[in-house]
Amino acid sequence: MIEKVKNILSSKEIPDGFIKVTEKPLGTLTSEQKAILNRKGNILYNQGKYEEARRIFLATGYSDGLTRIGDKYAQTNNELKALKLYLLAHNTKKVEPIYQKIANVMSALIEE
Helix, strand or coil: HHHHHHHHHHHHCCCCCCCCCCCCCCCCCHHHHHHHHHHHHHHHCCCCCCHHHHHHHHCCCCHHHHHHHHHHHCCCCCCHHHHHHHHHHCCHHHHHHHHHHHHHHHHHHHHH
């Protein structure tokens, strides 16, 4: 069942608005610019300005920052938003439990 969920979520057949993972870091940033932006993102994160930090981490592709923002979403039961960021961060350790929850919900719905 988990494999089915993975296939569904990674296919192009997902309805618009469900989950979008097409954001890519800006290719025009130098490593120095990314470092400066990531520091700014970390400052914003530490100040509790998670959305501002998220935008920076998306622009730079900073996987640790994306994972930390994903963790904040997961703590507030926004697991689909968390899943999106974990996927963008290539954090399979964090993705697997969410896939399991989705599979469990789908199994329960199918059994009804």
